[in-house]
Amino acid sequence: MRLVVHDLAHRFSGTDLLFEHLDMTVDPGMTVAVCGPSGCGKSTLLSILAGWEKPYAGSVERIGIARTGWVFQNPVGVAQRSALDHVVFPLLAKGFSREEAEPQALEAMRLFDLDHAAGRRFSELSGGEAQRLMLARAVCSRPDMLLVDEPTAQLDTRTAHSVSHVLGNLANQGMIVLVATHDPDTRDACDHVVDLAHYAPNG
Numbered sequence: 001m002r003l004v005v006h007d008l009a010h011r012f013s014g015t016d017l018l019f020e021h022l023d024m025t026v027d028p029g030m031t032v033a034v035c036g037p038s039g040c041g042k043s044t045l046l047s048i049l050a051g052w053e054k055p056y057a058g059s060v061e062r063i064g065i066a067r068t069g070w071v072f073q074n075p076v077g078v079a080q081r082s083a084l085d086h087v088v089f090p091l092l093a094k095g096f097s098r099e100e101a102e103p104q105a106l107e108a109m110r111l112f113d114l115d116h117a118a119g120r121r122f123s124e125l126s127g128g129e130a131q132r133l134m135l136a137r138a139v140c141s142r143p144d145m146l147l148v149d150e151p152t153a154q155l156d157t158r159t160a161h162s163v164s165h166v167l168g169n170l171a172n173q174g175m176i177v178l179v180a181t182h183d184p185d186t187r188d189a190c191d192h193v194v195d196l197a198h199y200a201p202n203g
């Protein structure tokens with residue numbers, strides 16, 4: 001399993017290039033921080049790596065990557081559904097029974113210190129709890145590659161460190177993890193850093 005990016009460039013129609021000549025190879029066990037100033041294309045790069053956005057130039061090879069998990073910057077959920085329901089649903093969609101899915105969902109929630117909130121409605125969660133819930137849901141689906149957009153933006157320093165530690169452990173278990181972030185601590189917790197400022201035209 002491997003993610004290979006070759007000579008990647010992107011711009012939206014009628015706009016200047018966001019980045020160009022980007023090369024990287026990411027193997028299981030690696031955590032990569034994608035950083036750079038606002039508007040440099042961090043979220044766009046994640047979309048390209050996921051296969052949702054076609055790059056302007058260059059190529060992305062997802063070798064042996066069958067399942068990709070995505071965690072958006074802004075958590076989205078169903079207000080009246082429980083936190084546990086949000087993590088269970090992807091497993092039910094994969095064919096697990098509720099009895100089989102709940103222990104797996106609770107274990108994923110426990111990773112992010114959320115098992116205590118399993119019975120609470122999504123609308124009752126804080127912003128930080130909702131963000132961690134989205135991480136738990138993505139992890140519970142056991143993706144080969146996990147793409148996370150600003151995972152610590154709504155978290156206090158202690159919780160942010162804990163989340164970074166969990167993401168590192170997931171990579172050590174064989175997952176490819178890429179994190180778009182403005183946070184220096186989150187960046188420094190990753191094994192590798194891709195600073196898109198270095199790939200801006202004339203950058």
